[in-house]
């Protein structure tokens with residue numbers, strides 16, 4: 084059982100590859116369920132008392148907590164296991180992609196444009212922050228190409244992302260898109276967008292639910308990475324979803340003013356530096372029609388966590404190739420939206436306790452190092 088809904092560009096594991104992939108998924112679950120909670124015990128019983136003895140006061144913020152934890156053997160063991168499992172999530176998919184790459188590329192070439200479209204623009208500049216680091220330790224990053232018409236980054240993100248999320252984002256990895264659509268259906272039932280844009284869409288995991296919810300809307304999805312877009316286009320066509328994919332920078336798109344009613348992103352903002360976030364929000368304001376809505380979903384802001392969970396979440400900044408992981412988490416969404424041109428009384432903010440009901444990790448509602456809470460923010464124009 085691969086657990087994921089299959090399609091022509093998904094790299095299919097052979098027997099041994101699947102055994103390793105299933106091990107990695109279970110290993111990650113084991114770490115999340117059994118090892119992560121011990122960090123809190125160790126902090127309360129060992130690290131905090133020792134800090135208090137030495138400093139005569141409690142640690143003040145996530146930085147002091149992280150530094151104090153860094154010397155503890157249990158936290159070190161957890162971090163090492165976590166980083167190892169992270170690298171394994173990608174590595175255990177690479178061999179199956181290498182083995183099938185010519186077939187995956189061929190499947191993507193012959194897919195055609197029966198429903199949606201794919202517009203690649205090789206002059207699109209890859210932002211320096213994506214060039215500089217392979218985010219979340221995904222080898223090659225999002226945009227690098229190793230063959231003509233390459234789709235390998237898409238294949239790696241799709242299968243590796245399923246293992247990374249331990250299956251919690253569902254067999255279509257669309258839990259975030261589903262959550263955003265539910266938010267709108269529950270809170271703005273009258274809102275019926277005719278044109279939708281998904282920014283930083285990657286392979287379109289989160290884009291598909293918008294097509295299902297508003298079948299008459301024109302749905303666009305942009306990303307700077309060509310291998311992801313080729314892959315996403317083939318995948319969407321296979322599932323019968325009409326999406327227009329285009330290689331564009333969300334800080335400065337090619338679309339006309341007031342082109343969209345709804346502009347969304349899913350786990351994009353935590354990978355952007357502050358200036359890029361501000362540019363993207365300003366660009367969203369330009370692209371929205373009056374009355375249009377923009378919304379972004381990501382893991383929790385620090386303001387909604389206690390300092391220990393902040394420190395646990397902050398681990399990725401230092402050890403998981405997530406240099407901007409903390410940037411959005413310590414910003415103030417209402418001020419950001421106001422600066423981008425939105426009125427403060429039209430700001431949207433919602434805490435989401437769980438992104439998906441399919442997550443076995445957080446099914447008991449336990450906070451696992453800050454990772455069970457999510458956050459939606461945005462505004463209406």
Ligand SMILES: C[S@@+](CC[C@H](N)C(=O)[O-])C[C@H]1O[C@@H](n2cnc3c(N)ncnc32)[C@H](O)[C@@H]1O
Nearest residue numbers: 225283284285288289306307308332333349350
């Ligand atoms: C974590 S992935 C997003 C995942 C995707 N939204 C989903 O729901 O599965 C971040 C994506 O943002 C893209 N990206 C980063 N900066 C961008 C920019 N300035 N313009 C367009 N895409 C960008 C990256 O190429 C990458 O595919």
